[in-house]
Amino acid sequence: MANEQNAPLPEGFEAGGYRIVRKIASGGFSMVYLAQDSHGQPVAIKEYLPSSLVRRAPGQLVPEVVGGNLPTYRNGLKCFFEEGRALSRVIHPNVVRVVNFFRANETVYMVMAYESGRSLQELVIHNRNRPGKRVLPERHIRKIFAQVMNGLREVHANRLLHLDLKPANIYLKKGGMPMLLDFGAARQTLTQDAPKLFPMYTPGFAAPELYKKNQQLGPWTDIYGLGASMYACMVGAPPQAADQRIKQDKVDTVLAGLTDIYTQQLLDLVHWCMKLNPLERPQSVFALQRALREPFMREGVETRSFLPLRWLEDMISPLRRRRDGRHTEPKRHHAPAHVPAHARVQAPALAQGEGNGVASQPDATLLAERKGD
Ligand SMILES: Nc1ncnc2c1ncn2[C@@H]1O[C@H](COP(=O)(O)OP(=O)(O)OP(=O)(O)O)[C@@H](O)[C@H]1O
Numbered sequence: 604m605a606n607e608q609n610a611p612l613p614e615g616f617e618a619g620g621y622r623i624v625r626k627i628a629s630g631g632f633s634m635v636y637l638a639q640d641s642h643g644q645p646v647a648i649k650e651y652l653p654s655s656l657v658r659r660a661p662g663q664l665v666p667e668v669v670g671g672n673l674p675t676y677r678n679g680l681k682c683f684f685e686e687g688r689a690l691s692r693v694i695h696p697n698v699v700r701v702v703n704f705f706r707a708n709e710t711v712y713m714v715m716a717y718e719s720g721r722s723l724q725e726l727v728i729h730n731r732n733r734p735g736k737r738v739l740p741e742r743h744i745r746k747i748f749a750q751v752m753n754g755l756r757e758v759h760a761n762r763l764l765h766l767d768l769k770p771a772n773i774y775l776k777k778g779g780m781p782m783l784l785d786f787g788a789a790r791q792t793l794t795q796d797a798p799k800l801f802p803m804y805t806p807g808f809a810a811p812e813l814y815k816k817n818q819q820l821g822p823w824t825d826i827y828g829l830g831a832s833m834y835a836c837m838v839g840a841p842p843q844a845a846d847q848r849i850k851q852d853k854v855d856t857v858l859a860g861l862t863d864i865y866t867q868q869l870l871d872l873v874h875w876c877m878k879l880n881p882l883e884r885p886q887s888v889f890a891l892q893r894a895l896r897e898p899f900m901r902e903g904v905e906t907r908s909f910l911p912l913r914w915l916e917d918m919i920s921p922l923r924r925r926r927d928g929r930h931t932e933p934k935r936h937h938a939p940a941h942v943p944a945h946a947r948v949q950a951p952a953l954a955q956g957e958g959n960g961v962a963s964q965p966d967a968t969l970l971a972e973r974k975g976d
């Protein structure tokens with residue numbers, strides 16, 4: 604078994620034209636450093652260092668691949684590099700900016716623009732400990748996630764999936780603008796060499812299709828993580844893990860207990876994103892964004908967004924009646940009780956061609972399949 608606590612690169616170490624200042628964070632898959640480029644500008648550098656495969660003692664630079672893990676390590680390294688290269692094409696204010704790559708110490712380094720700030724997880728943890736206050740008010744949740752959705756939409760438009768969406772991977776830059784970090788697709792590919800790196804998804808935030816092999820993954824998989832992250836911002840804790848929900852689902856009960864604090868529309872939206880059946884979730888971020896903007900609808904209450912449709916129907920119906928020679932009442936657009944307006948846009952046909960560049964139907968490039976776990 605590899606050492607969980609690998610040693611970081613020493614301060615002042617230089618590689619690829621950058622100088623390491625200090626370690627910022629370490630996860631199961633990599634280590635992140637604050638560094639400086641040749642002009643003294645700060646950058647964040649992520650080092651591929653999967654803790655279950657390698658060991659690096661203090662004073663060493665090159666990680667030692669333990670046991671028979673070399674093929675897995677190499678495969679992961681290739682995926683880390685490929686994924687980062689794909690990510691470097693995504694240029695969006697709500698997605699971390701990858702600026703360079705280099706090889707050193709028999710591993711790979713991804714260089715990102717450095718942003719000072721803190722993760723959404725840190726904010727949630729800080730806020731949930733304040734007595735008598737809600738974790739995050741609705742207007743903050745809406746503001747943060749509207750921007751996260753913009754970033755995620757751009758990611759999907761580039762035919763990438765995040766696959767590890769959770770508050771820890773949503774970074775709030777100074778000033779509050781959120782940014783997506785830490786894409787998990789490299790880990791995804793590594794599951795081909797499971798079980799060494801499995802499980803690697805965070806329980807509570809991972810969609811149920813990530814638990815099984817040969818599942819179709821798509822925007823709906825990230826949308827589950829998005830819903831679970833909104834849930835965590837409301838409750839102050841991760842939701843029940845998807846595999847537990849299948850046995851006995853407690854998420855609905857928890858959401859139902861929040862009706863005094865959050866609007867029914869937002870609660871319904873989270874509920875929709877967290878549907879266990881991927882087909883019942885929003886199929887695209889575009890559909891989700893539209894739902895977030897729609898006023899909540901209840902039976903018998905028509906909302907502005909449907910008025911143009913009614914107006915059109917009222918115009919067309921008399922003509923249709925005249926043509927058909929019969930008298931029918933124009934159909935009214937009422938939403939059934941407790942069905943949010945956004946449930947109307949679930950059909951894949953609507954999700955397609957909505958300008959996010961992502962097909963809603965299974966697609967060989969977009970839909971990574973988990974194998975071998
Ligand atoms: N571009 C950046 N600018 C500033 N800080 C960053 C940047 N990227 C990462 N960080 C810091 O490093 C922390 C961890 O980053 P990230 O989520 O990418 O890696 P990780 O979770 O440690 O990785 P893994 O799960 O792959 O092992 C972030 O919470 C943040 O504090």
Ligand SMILES: [Mg+2]
Nearest residue numbers: 630771772785
């Ligand atoms: Mg992370």
